[in-house]
Amino acid sequence: MASDKGMRVQVAVRLRPALNPNEQRANRCVSGIDNKSLEIWNWRNTDQSLRFEFDAFYGADSQQKDIFKKSVRPLLAHPLEGQNVSVFAYGPTGAGKTFTMLGTQKNPGIIPRSLFTLFREIQRRERNATSSEWKYAVSFSYLEIYQEKVYDLLEIKSHDLPIREDQNHNIFIPNLTSKTISSVQEFQALFEPASKNRTTAATKLNSRSSRSHSVLLVKVEKSRETERELKTQVGKLYLIDLAGSENNKKTGNQGIRLKESGAINMSLFQLGKVVDALNQKLPRIPYRDSKLTRLLQDSLGGHAHACMLTNIAPEEEFYMDTYTTLNFAAKSRNVVNKPFVREISETKKPAKKRSLSSHDDKVTTKKPKLNTEDKDRIIPQVEVSSLIRRQETFEEKVKSRLDNLEQNLLQHLTKVTSRPGTSGQPSGTQQKLEQGFADVRRLQQEIASVNKVLREKQNEKKDVPKALIKPWRSSETPGGERSHLSSASTKFEGSKKAKNGEKYQTGKIQFAKVKSVQDFDNKENASIIRLDPEFRQKHAASILHLLNTGTVKQLKSLQSVGEKRAQLIHNWRQMFGEFTRIEDLNKVTGLPQKTVNLIIQNNLIAVDA
Numbered sequence: 163m164a165s166d167k168g169m170r171v172q173v174a175v176r177l178r179p180a181l182n183p184n185e186q187r188a189n190r191c192v193s194g195i196d197n198k199s200l201e202i203w204n205w206r207n208t209d210q211s212l213r214f215e216f217d218a219f220y221g222a223d224s225q226q227k228d229i230f231k232k233s234v235r236p237l238l239a240h241p242l243e244g245q246n247v248s249v250f251a252y253g254p255t256g257a258g259k260t261f262t263m264l265g266t267q268k269n270p271g272i273i274p275r276s277l278f279t280l281f282r283e284i285q286r287r288e289r290n291a292t293s294s295e296w297k298y299a300v301s302f303s304y305l306e307i308y309q310e311k312v313y314d315l316l317e318i319k320s321h322d323l324p325i326r327e328d329q330n331h332n333i334f335i336p337n338l339t340s341k342t343i344s345s346v347q348e349f350q351a352l353f354e355p356a357s358k359n360r361t362t363a364a365t366k367l368n369s370r371s372s373r374s375h376s377v378l379l380v381k382v383e384k385s386r387e388t389e390r391e392l393k394t395q396v397g398k399l400y401l402i403d404l405a406g407s408e409n410n411k412k413t414g415n416q417g418i419r420l421k422e423s424g425a426i427n428m429s430l431f432q433l434g435k436v437v438d439a440l441n442q443k444l445p446r447i448p449y450r451d452s453k454l455t456r457l458l459q460d461s462l463g464g465h466a467h468a469c470m471l472t473n474i475a476p477e478e479e480f481y482m483d484t485y486t487t488l489n490f491a492a493k494s495r496n497v498v499n500k501p502f503v504r505e506i507s508e509t510k511k512p513a514k515k516r517s518l519s520s521h522d523d524k525v526t527t528k529k530p531k532l533n534t535e536d537k538d539r540i541i542p543q544v545e546v547s548s549l550i551r552r553q554e555t556f557e558e559k560v561k562s563r564l565d566n567l568e569q570n571l572l573q574h575l576t577k578v579t580s581r582p583g584t585s586g587q588p589s590g591t592q593q594k595l596e597q598g599f600a601d602v603r604r605l606q607q608e609i610a611s612v613n614k615v616l617r618e619k620q621n622e623k624k625d626v627p628k629a630l631i632k633p634w635r636s637s638e639t640p641g642g643e644r645s646h647l648s649s650a651s652t653k654f655e656g657s658k659k660a661k662n663g664e665k666y667q668t669g670k671i672q673f674a675k676v677k678s679v680q681d682f683d684n685k686e687n688a689s690i691i692r693l694d695p696e697f698r699q700k701h702a703a704s705i706l707h708l709l710n711t712g713t714v715k716q717l718k719s720l721q722s723v724g725e726k727r728a729q730l731i732h733n734w735r736q737m738f739g740e741f742t743r744i745e746d747l748n749k750v751t752g753l754p755q756k757t758v759n760l761i762i763q764n765n766l767i768a769v770d771a
């Protein structure tokens with residue numbers, strides 16, 4: 163049942179089998195966990211993998227029929243009941259979108275299976291129908307969206323087509339060709355040449371190719387005539403093969419290709435925003451921001467049913483595409499950023515030198531029951547997942563690709579946030595962001611080494627250092643700006659005490675700057691540092707407001723947010739829209755969980771009077 167604010171979009175992920183079977187095991191960067199989740203290398207922290215959970219996960223061994231049966235077939239009853247459905251394949255080029263949607267003659271995909279199922283169900287219903295029951299008519303249209311323009315693929319026209327909305331909020335395209343069909347065979351006879359049209363058209367126009375979104379629209383119109391009235395219902399089924407999401411990386415950055423790349427990215431970005439807004443049940447869904455989402459307005463969200471089939475590839479060379487694709491898809495699901503589960507097993511082999519020794523303290527232990535004799539001979543050894551093992555060389559091996567990805571991201575962000583520099587020179591924004599990424603990496607290393615020292619100290623059972631609390635003066639904020647929180651609440655004018663660090667009283671709220679998250683966790687300091695529940699919520703809201711509206715300069719007024727982090731937050735917001743919770747900061751590329759914790763805690767901490 164649809165809620166008032168709209169249906170959730172189901173998100174399924176399909177992992178394509180490795181195309182070169184010899185490389186299948188050794189060369190993979192992603193692997194399935196169960197029928198809902200998978201894990202992928204975390205390039206920012208080789209000690210972790212990232213675990214993503216979706217509505218469904220289909221591993222490399224999955225068959226076309228599995229995806230159809232579980233993720234698509236349950237939706238097909240809806241167009242027969244006058245409701246709208248959209249199913250779209252998303253993912254990088256070569257990850258299997260077309261295979262999933264169209265398939266081959268031997269292995270038919272979602273499109274032929276859906277048409278077959280629809281007709282079979284209609285025939286079944288009509289066979290059993292009496293004269294007063296519903297009659298069904300099926301028609302279809304086939305179009306593509308290329309560079310934010312809609313083109314008819316059933317009949318090539320010299321111009322693009324507009325998208326309109328009628329009084330009942332139904333979306334339609336005037337003059338879009340629609341063909342009535344009564345069987346799968348009739349459909350195929352029209353659809354196949356239309357697909358070729360698309361390719362031919364692409365050649366003629368010099369770059370329409372697969373860099374467009376192809377949209378198959380199947381309309382089921384049912385009517386029932388009684389003595390008193392004629393009732394009709396129309397249900398729409400959209401089956402969409404989206405443009406490859408990584409094309410921006412491969413198409414260079416000049417002329418038509420740059421434009422094309424921008425259009426693909428922008429419409430996928432807008433689609434992501436719509437999916438995210440629907441799944442977060444936001445009051446405003448930004449359908450109008452792209453042609454694709456505008457077209458899907460009555461078939462995505464509201465009372466419509468939708469499924470995003472996300473295709474990914476297992477090969478290491480696809481790592482960054484897979485990583486970004488999953489992040490895009492996971493905006494609709496929970497991202498679980500956990501240390502990869504590693505276990506110590508007992509083995510009779512002599513211990514080898516462990517390359518992950520710096521992380522040994524995180525390893526969980528599973529001790530089998532041993533007899534005394536065994537105990538003497540057995541030396542514990544860390545067994546790591548093949549994914550983790552591969553990650554040992556990860557930074558070195560794919561560094562240049564990661565840098566490339568960042569460059570591409572930078573280019574995209576630059577495009578969004580400022581005008582590109584002239585003569586191929588990077589713009590000021592780009593340079594700042596490049597600097598930002600470098601600094602983020604450096605910061606991560608620093609955080610990792612600080613954490614390592616702290617862990618070692620804890621292991622030695624030494625006293626945890628006391629919380630270092632220093633007064634938070636507005637003059638400390640970068641650029642001498644007044645802190646957002648201080649200005650949002652009240653002035654720092656209350657009492658000042660020296661005990662356990664200085665603190666300022668602001669009538670009801672007191673703030674302190676805590677040196678590290680560990681300080682906050684320290685039990686000894688628990689009595690002097692506390693969150694004031696009465697005001698936490700209010701200030702969380704004010705911080706969220708700042709995150710969603712602040713300029714880079716304003717974002718810098720947050721504790722633990724300097725120029726680079728402010729840039730990252732700002733640019734993420736530009737790309738993916740508003741944060742719904744402060745914790746969403748962990749979605750920002752370049753802000754690891756620890757930094758996010760630091761930002762959250764340092765901005766919400768109040769000190770006991």
Ligand SMILES: Nc1ncnc2c1ncn2[C@@H]1O[C@H](COP(=O)(O)OP(=O)(O)OP(=O)(O)O)[C@@H](O)[C@H]1O
Pocket residue numbers: 177178179181253254255256257258259260261262372405406473
């Ligand atoms: N599940 C699968 N099983 C076997 N082969 C597959 C599977 N998925 C994809 N392939 C093969 O991988 C190759 C790339 O797949 P496909 O063309 O569907 O990718 P795509 O994402 O649609 O790419 P593009 O965006 O370029 O159209 C094809 O040769 C296809 O047959």
